[in-house]
Structure formats: C-alpha cells, structure tokens
Amino acid sequence: MALTTAPGRTGPTRSARPHASRRGAGRDRHGEGLAGYVFLSPWLIGLMGVTAIPMLLSLYLSFTNYDILTPLSEVQWVGLANYERMFTADPSYWHAVRVTLTFALVAVPLKLAAALGVALLLNRAWRGVGLFRGLFYLPSLLGGSVALAIVWVNMFNRDGAFNSFLAIFGIEGLPWVNDPEWALETLMLLAIWQFGAPMVIFLAGLKQVPSELYEAASVDGAGRVSQFWHVTLPMLSPVIFFNLVLETINGFQGFTAAFVLSNGTGGPVDSTLMYTLKLYISGFTDLEMGYASAMAWVFLIVIALITTVFFSTGRFWVHYSDGER
Amino acid sequence: MHPVTPPTAGSPAGPSFRTLAAPRRRILRGVVAAVVAAPLMFGAAACGDDGAAPGDGKVTLSIFWWGGEGRAKLTEDALALYTKKNPNVTFEKTFQANQGYFDKLATLTAGGNPPDIFQIDDNYLAEYAGRSTVLDLTSYKDSGKLDVSKFPKSLLEYGIVDGKLAGVAAGENTQGLVYNKTLLTKHGLPEPTTGMSWEEHIAWAEQVTKKTKVPGTQDPSADYKALWVWLRQQGKDLYKGKDLGFDEADVTRWFELWKGARDRGATPTPDVIHEGNSSDITKQLVVTGKSATSWVWVNQMPDLKKNTSDDLGVVAYPGDPSAQWARASMYWSVFKGSKNRDAAVDVINFLANDPEAVALLGTDRGLPSNMDLRAKVSETVTDPAMKQSIAVETELAATFGPSPQVPIKGHSKVKSELVKAAENAQYGRATPAEAAKQFLAACKSAIA
Numbered sequence: 001m002a003l004t005t006a007p008g009r010t011g012p013t014r015s016a017r018p019h020a021s022r023r024g025a026g027r028d029r030h031g032e033g034l035a036g037y038v039f040l041s042p043w044l045i046g047l048m049g050v051t052a053i054p055m056l057l058s059l060y061l062s063f064t065n066y067d068i069l070t071p072l073s074e075v076q077w078v079g080l081a082n083y084e085r086m087f088t089a090d091p092s093y094w095h096a097v098r099v100t101l102t103f104a105l106v107a108v109p110l111k112l113a114a115a116l117g118v119a120l121l122l123n124r125a126w127r128g129v130g131l132f133r134g135l136f137y138l139p140s141l142l143g144g145s146v147a148l149a150i151v152w153v154n155m156f157n158r159d160g161a162f163n164s165f166l167a168i169f170g171i172e173g174l175p176w177v178n179d180p181e182w183a184l185e186t187l188m189l190l191a192i193w194q195f196g197a198p199m200v201i202f203l204a205g206l207k208q209v210p211s212e213l214y215e216a217a218s219v220d221g222a223g224r225v226s227q228f229w230h231v232t233l234p235m236l237s238p239v240i241f242f243n244l245v246l247e248t249i250n251g252f253q254g255f256t257a258a259f260v261l262s263n264g265t266g267g268p269v270d271s272t273l274m275y276t277l278k279l280y281i282s283g284f285t286d287l288e289m290g291y292a293s294a295m296a297w298v299f300l301i302v303i304a305l306i307t308t309v310f311f312s313t314g315r316f317w318v319h320y321s322d323g324e325r
Numbered sequence: 326m327h328p329v330t331p332p333t334a335g336s337p338a339g340p341s342f343r344t345l346a347a348p349r350r351r352i353l354r355g356v357v358a359a360v361v362a363a364p365l366m367f368g369a370a371a372c373g374d375d376g377a378a379p380g381d382g383k384v385t386l387s388i389f390w391w392g393g394e395g396r397a398k399l400t401e402d403a404l405a406l407y408t409k410k411n412p413n414v415t416f417e418k419t420f421q422a423n424q425g426y427f428d429k430l431a432t433l434t435a436g437g438n439p440p441d442i443f444q445i446d447d448n449y450l451a452e453y454a455g456r457s458t459v460l461d462l463t464s465y466k467d468s469g470k471l472d473v474s475k476f477p478k479s480l481l482e483y484g485i486v487d488g489k490l491a492g493v494a495a496g497e498n499t500q501g502l503v504y505n506k507t508l509l510t511k512h513g514l515p516e517p518t519t520g521m522s523w524e525e526h527i528a529w530a531e532q533v534t535k536k537t538k539v540p541g542t543q544d545p546s547a548d549y550k551a552l553w554v555w556l557r558q559q560g561k562d563l564y565k566g567k568d569l570g571f572d573e574a575d576v577t578r579w580f581e582l583w584k585g586a587r588d589r590g591a592t593p594t595p596d597v598i599h600e601g602n603s604s605d606i607t608k609q610l611v612v613t614g615k616s617a618t619s620w621v622w623v624n625q626m627p628d629l630k631k632n633t634s635d636d637l638g639v640v641a642y643p644g645d646p647s648a649q650w651a652r653a654s655m656y657w658s659v660f661k662g663s664k665n666r667d668a669a670v671d672v673i674n675f676l677a678n679d680p681e682a683v684a685l686l687g688t689d690r691g692l693p694s695n696m697d698l699r700a701k702v703s704e705t706v707t708d709p710a711m712k713q714s715i716a717v718e719t720e721l722a723a724t725f726g727p728s729p730q731v732p733i734k735g736h737s738k739v740k741s742e743l744v745k746a747a748e749n750a751q752y753g754r755a756t757p758a759e760a761a762k763q764f765l766a767a768c769k770s771a772i773a
Contacts (some may be wrong), residue, residue: 068431069456089770158596175596180752264424265741268599269748284428286738286771287452289435 062294067287075290082294093295095270096278099184103274104251107188111251112243115195119202120232133203140196149190149260153177156186177261180271187272190257198243205239206232237318245310252303255280275299384668387417389433390444391426396689403682407675414668423604434458434660441663442672445492446655447483448740451733453658454491460659461489465670472678475695479728480651486731492656493673496691499649499721500550500642501623501714503611505539507635512536517618519641519721523555523582526643530591533617543601543610544592545620546583547747549740555579557648557726564733569772573765580750580757587751592616595751602744607632623718624654624691630710637710639717647726654691687711692718738771 037044062082064075086093122133142148155161156176163173176182213231222230233240255276258266266273266281279299283292390400397420404416419440421429427449433439445453453459465471473481476494484492502517509516514533517526530541545551553563556579562570586592593601593616601610606625610616612632621629626639641649657676659669676682683698688711693699703715732739746764749755755763 067456068435069453069458071437175594178596178599180748180754263603263605265744267602267744267748268596269745269752269754281741284431285741286735287431 058293059297061290062297064290066290066293068283068289069287078290082291083298085291086294086298092270092273093278096266096273096275099271099273100252100254100275103184103188103191103254104248107191107254108244108247108251110188111192111195111247112198112240114192115198115243116202116236116240118195119199119206120228122199123203123206133200137196137200140194140199142194146256146260149257152186152190152257153261178268180269183261183268183271187254187257187261191251191254198247201239201243202236205236209235234319238320241310241314241318245307248306248310249303252299252306382413384414384665385417386414386442386665386669386672387419387440388442388672389419389430389440391423392420392444392689393422396420399686399689403676403685404672406679406682406685407672411671414672439660439662441660441665441669443658443660444495444655445658447653447731448737450484450492450656450658451486451731451736454486454489455734457661459489459491460661460663460666460670461491462493462659462670463490465674466490470667471670471674473694475678475697477651477694477696477722479725480653480694483651483653483728483731484656491731492653492658493677494653494655494691494694495657495676496624496654496688497651497694497718498622498624498654498691499652499718499725500554501621501626501639501717502618502642503609503621503626503629503637503639504618505611505614505633505635506638508537508539508617509533510636516638517640517643519646521643523643527582527586527589527591530586530617531589534590537617539614540593540597540610540616541591542586542618543616543620544583544587544598544751546580546750547598547602547744548620549743550622551620551642552576552579552743553729554642554648555644557729558644562729563739564730564736566730567733567772569765569768573761576746576761576764577758580747580760583747584750584757595748595753598751599748602748611637622652622654622691623714623721624688626714627688627708627710639714641717641721646721647724649721650725650728651722652728653694688715733772735772739768742767742771 061075063077063079065078065081066072066075118136122129122136126132139148157163158173158175158178160176162176166173174182176186209232213235214227217227217231253276254274258272258274258277259280262268262272262277264277264281264285266277275295276299279292279295282295283289388404390396392400397418400420401418404418408415417440430439430443430445439458445459450459462471466473471493473493477497480494480497481490484490484494504517506516508514512533514536515529517529521529526542533539533541549563556562556571556575559575561575564570583592592598593610597610597615600608600613601616601619606612606621606628609619609621609629609632611619612629614633614635619629620642623639626637630637657673659666659673663669676686677693678695678698680698680701683693683695684702684705686693687702688706692715693702703712703719706712706715742764746755746760746767749763750757750760
C-alpha cells in the first residue's frame with residue numbers, strides 16, 4: 001500500500017492506479033475499518049450503554065410520570081405535564097434556578113480572576129516558584145471531594161476555625177454555613193478557592209506568549225499595565241475562552257459541596273438548593289424521576305445555549321496568534 | 326497545514342471515498358444494532374431465569390438494611406443461625422448507612438434487581454406498598470406461616486397500607502424526649518416528667534437556659550414527629566385518608582408556640598436549631614452539648630449515649646402521652662417479584678419469633694415485636710441506656726393510644742417542607758402564619 005505517499009497530494013498517482021488495485025485497496029480498507037471499530041468498541045459500547053441510551057431514555061421519561069419503583073413497562077405518558085409544572089407550578093424550581101445562576105455568575109468570574117492573578121505572579125522566575133505552583137494547585141486536586149466539603153462545613157461553623165480567627169480581632173463571626181444569608185457565599189468561596197486547574201492552564205498559556213512581543217512593546221514605551229492589556233490579555237484570550245467555557249459548565253453543575261453542606265436538603269431554608277441538587281431530590285427523595293428527567297433536559301439545553309453564546313461571541317474577543325479565528 | 330488525517334490515510338483520495346462510505350456506514354449500523362440489542366438480549370435472558378425454580382433446593386436470599394457495624398453484627402449472627410437451622414438457605418447480605426439507603430433501594434428496584442428482603446420505615450412504606458413493589462403478607466398471616474399473634478395489635482396495624490400487610494415491624498419504638506441528666510443535676514434543676522404540658526415544658530426550658538447557659542430545649546417545630554404528637558393531642562392527625570389531617574390554623578398555632586419559646590430564650594439560636602434538625606444521631610444537640618434536650622425516638626437512647634459522657638434521661642413528649650403510639654421503628658418487607666417469597670417470609674417470621682434470634686437481635690431495631698420475647702429480652706439486657714429505654718417504653722405502652730395510619734405517599738416531601746417552613750419562621754424570614762401558609766401549600770402539591 002502507498003502508506004508512505006502523502007494522501008491527496010500526488011495527482012498522477014490517483015489516475016495512474018489501475019482499477020483492480022483500487023478495489024483491492026477497498027477490501028483492505030474495509031478490514032481496516034472493521035478493525036478500527038473493534039478497537040473503538042470499548043469506548044463505543046461505553047458511549048452507547050452508559051451515555052447515549054440512558055440519555056435518550058431519560059428524554060422519553062421526561063414525558064412520563066416515572067417514579068423509579070413502577071416498572072418501565074407500566075409508565076404513563078403525560079405529555080408536557082412535567083415541563084409545565086416546572087415552569088408554572090413549582091416555585092422551588094425557580095428558586096433553584098436563581099441560586100444556581102447567582103452561584104455561577106459570582107463564583108466563575110472570581111475564580112477565573114483569582115486563577116489568572118496567581119498565574120501571573122507565578123509566571124516569574126522566583127526561587128521556589130515550583131513549590132508555590134504545587135501548593136496553589138493542591139486544592140483543586142481534592143476537587144469535588146466530600147472530605148473537603150466536610151472540612152469547609154467545620155471551618156465555617158459558628159464555632160469553626162474561621163470564627164476563631166475573627167475572634168482574634170474581636171469580631172464576632174456568623175454561623176456562615178448555617179445561616180441562610182451566607183451559606184451560598186460560603187459555597188462560592190469553596191469553589192473560588194479551588195482555582196488550581198484554570199491557573200495551571202493560564203500558566204501554560206502565559207509561557208506561550210512570545211517574549212519578543214513584550215520587548216517590542218517596551219521599546220514602544222508600553223508600561224507593565226499597558227503590556228498586560230495589549231499583549232498578555234489578547235495573546236491569552238484563547239486560554240481565557242477555554243477556561244471560561246469549562247468553568248461555567250462546572251459552576252452550573254456544582255453538586256457535591258452543596259449536598260454535603262446541607263445533608264442533601266439544600267438547606268438552610270433552600271439557600272443552597274443548586275439546580276442539580278433540586279434535580280437529585282426530585283428524583284431520588286421524592287421519587288419523581290420523570291420530573292427530574294425533564295429538569296435534566298432543560299438543564300442540558302440551557303447549558304448548550306450558554307456555550308453556544310460563548311462560541312458565537314468568541315470571535316469578537318478571542319485572538320489566535322496565527323491569524324485564524 | 327493539513328487537517329487531521331482521515332483513518333484511510335494511506336489510500337489515494339478521490340472517487341474511492343464514495344464507494345467506501347457505504348460499507349462503513351453499514352458497519353456502523355451493525356455495531357449500533359449490536360450494542361442496542363445486547364442489553365435487550367441479556368435482559369431477556371435474565372428474565373428467563375426468574376420463573377425457574379432452583380433444582381437442588383438451595384436458596385439464596387438477598388437482604389438489605391441500613392444501620393451501623395453493630396447492627397450488622399447482630400443481624401449477621403441471627404441470619405447465620407437461620408442458615409444453621411435451614412442449611413439450604415444462604416444470604417447475600419448488604420447494609421449501609423441510613424443516608425443514601427433509600428436512593429440505593431429505589432435504584433435497585435428500578436434496575437429490576439431489588440433484594441428479596443429489605444428493611445423499610447414508615448416514611449417510605451406507603452410509597453413502596455402503593456406501587457406494588459412490596460409483597461402483601463396477609464395470606465401468610467392467615468395461613469399461620471407468618472406468626473403475628475404475639476404482636477401488640479396496634480403495632481401490627483401500623484404495617485397495613487390500603488388493607489395490605491406491607492411490612493412486619495422489626496421493632497417497636499415511640500417518641501422520646503431525651504435530656505441531659507448530668508447538666509440538670511449539677512445545677513439543681515428538676516428533670517422533665519411525662520405528662521408535663523407544652524407550656525410547662527417551655528417554662529422549664531427557660532429556667533434551664535437561665536441557670537445553665539445551655540439552651541433548655543431544641544426547638545422541634547421542624548420535627549414532624551413532634552408536630553404529629555401535638556396534633557393528635559389537639560384531636561387532629563398528620564394524615565386522614567389520602568389527605569392532610571390538619572389545617573393552616575393548627576400549624577400557625579404550632580409555629581407560634583415555638584416562636585414564643587424562642588423569644589423567651591428557651592431554645593438555641595436558629596443556626597444551632599438547624600444543626601439539630603439533621604437526622605444524624607451524632608448531631609443531636611443533647612449529645613453535642615448545645616441544648617439540654619433532643620426530640621428523638623426512645624430506642625435511639627443507647628446510640629445517643631455512645632456519643633456523650635453525660636448521663637441521659639428519657640421521657641415522653643410533653644402533653645397527654647396517649648397521643649403516642651406503638652410505632653414500628655422499621656419493618657421487614659418482601660419484594661413482590663422475589664422468586665423465593667415463601668422462604669423470605671419464613672426468614673422474617675424467624676427474625677420476629679425465634680427466641681434465640683430475638684435474643685441475638687436485642688433492642689437494636691426497637692423493642693422486640695413479639696411481646697413474650699420482649700419480656701424475656703428486657704430481663705436479660707445489661708446495657709443501662711438500653712434498660713432505661715425499655716423501662717420508659719414499657720411504662721408508656723400502658724397509655725399508648727391507637728396507631729395512626731401509615732404516612733401516605735408524598736410524606737418524605739411533607740417532612741422536608743416542614744423543615745423549610747419552620748426554619749423560615751426560626752430565622753425570622755417569615756411570621757408563623759406566613760410559614761404555615763407556605764407549608765400547607767407545599768403539602769397540598771406534595772400529596773396531590
């Protein structure tokens with residue numbers, strides 16, 4: 001086979017090939033294709049069995065009154081009733097939407113700002129900068145861990161470590177996680193604190209910015225701030241875009257910390273009732289899986305829309321260095 | 326640069342691509358079909374097994390319960406005893422903590438793989454019984470294969486949903502107000518007694534707060550079991566048929582009662598009350614030292630005692646104790662689709678009525694349901710906290726009123742809505758009347 005020939009380049013080869021050999025090649029390719037699918041099969045079976053089929057099933061269930069306990073064969077079609085109820089008859093649904101939007105709108109930008117700020121600091125050639133990079137990255141290794149959420153709850157209790165710290169300055173702290181006015185803010189802080197993953201990506205992005213640009217800019221008389229706005233930010237914009245998309249999706253999906261902090265209830269007084277938690281409670285505590293499926297599909301569509309908005313506005317502010325967009 | 330090289334890289338591009346597309350699509354279609362078909366085939370094969378009776382008479386029963394290591398040990402011992410007496414029956418045992426237990430049980434049921442025997446409580450019994458997931462044990466009771474003749478009548482009846490015997494009480498308990506004896510003695514304060522009115526209780530708690538600086542009583546306005554007892558004392562109930570057994574005015578009065586208590590300093594601050602509203606036994610305020618009392622079930626006394634070095638006492642909830650009843654702390658139920666129903670029922674019968682098994686299980690799940698064996702177990706118990714809870718419950722049994730109906734479908738949501746409404750009032754975000762209104766509206770949609 002002409003494996004060494006670069007495909008599509010050599011015009012003469014195309015026409016020179018005899019018909020018979022082309023058919024032969026087809027058979028071989030057929031075999032190759034099959035082999036390809038065989039090698040793909042673990043992923044393909046996983047995708048179908050674990051993702052695609054259950055997803056389609058949940059789409060179907062969202063139009064039914066499925067309650068988990070009733071066998072699927074006896075499930076009743078209820079049309080758009082679940083969607084109607086969600087939008088018109090369930091105040092706690094809209095409450096969950098508000099909580100989630102507040103969380104994402106505050107936590108995501110602050111987290112990205114923190115990540116970028118620390119990445120800029122750690123982009124210098126200091127002694128021991130590697131250690132600091134490691135330390136700042138550490139919290140996000142612990143990721144959505146339950147242990148971390150438990151630590152957080154204990155730190156931000158009325159008699160937690162944070163209030164003991166405030167007490168040094170004579171300030172009497174609040175019961176943060178048990179106060180409906182502050183519980184969500186405490187969760188946001190936890191999310192912001194885990195800025196390590198975007199930070200590492202920002203760092204990698206900063207290393208890619210050619211130093212000639214900075215040299216050229218300083219020759220032209222640009223100061224630090226001006227360099228940041230006119231060189232660093234535009235050069236970094238693809239990375240910012242990437243982080244923004246990922247972190248927004250993550251932010252909307254926040255679940256573990258809210259679940260642990262509220263014992264799975266979204267409390268105190270629904271102040272931490274994130275969308276995913278509301279969905280979980282509907283499905284597993286209230287046994288309204290059809291309703292929960294409907295919520296999940298609305299959620300999917302909304303996140304897809306938000307991501308689309310990012311991608312369509314991206315061309316106005318994301319600059320790729322090779323001139324492509 | 327070139328775009329990503331297609332999989333058929335080595336081949337010349339051009340017309341051949343078109344001819345290739347067809348078989349490739351066919352393969353893809355085949356793969357998709359196979360993947361879709363596979364689970365169906367396996368599923369069908371699994372279904373085929375269901376009807377077949379095991380040829381050699383060997384039976385494996387799956388059994389699932391919630392609880393800690395201690396309960397697991399006792400239960401495993403009792404089941405081992407059953408296997409010793411019935412060598413053809415073995416068990417697949419699974420247990421886990423209460424949190425997440427019902428998620429798992431529901432998921433197992435949905436997956437068509439529920440355990441033959443499972444532990445359940447009154448929060449979910451009606452949900453499961455109403456969806457024909459649970460085997461109706463009435464015929465076994467009538468034929469004598471399931472012996473409930475030694476059960477208190479009200480305890481047996483508390484397992485009946487829509488005329489079907491859906492669960493057999495694995496133990497009996499009742500509401501218990503647990504208080505910190507050490508703290509009261511230290512400050513020369515009187516201990517609460519059964520039969521105190523709610524007003525007297527709150528006045529007592531106010532005194533406790535003043536003298537000890539520990540809030541006198543956990544505010545139980547978010548606690549459905551306290552509301553339930555209080556409602557029964559007002560001639561109402563939590564449920565009546567398929568409807569609520571109370572109205573907005575009742576709940577308003579209940580919330581006002583506790584707003585008064587909070588204003589008088591008889592209770593902790595809202596955030597501490599919120600901590601205590603958790604069902605987790607280690608977070609109950611009487612063991613964390615944040616309040617002098619907690620509103621629990623009598624049989625939780627020994628578990629509470631394990632979490633504190635202080636001496637604890639237990640009495641009935643305030644008001645007329647005849648509002649309390651012999652509640653099944655939890656039930657054993659059999660999955661309706663089990664292939665080995667008869668064997669499963671026999672195991673439940675054994676766990677309730679075999680003297681050795683009941684002795685092994687003790688009062689871990691509540692007082693034994695079989696009255697004859699309960700008397701025997703009470704004599705042999707050595708754990709002081711357990712002794713105390715048995716004594717109190719036996720004393721209360723004399724005044725027990727009739728059992729209410731088992732909570733209806735939607736009960737778990739009613740419970741969580743009560744917490745939400747009560748906390749809204751506690752944090753001062755709503756007046757008692759507003760909170761009651763919000764609660765009633767939420768309840769109506771929950772049980773609709």
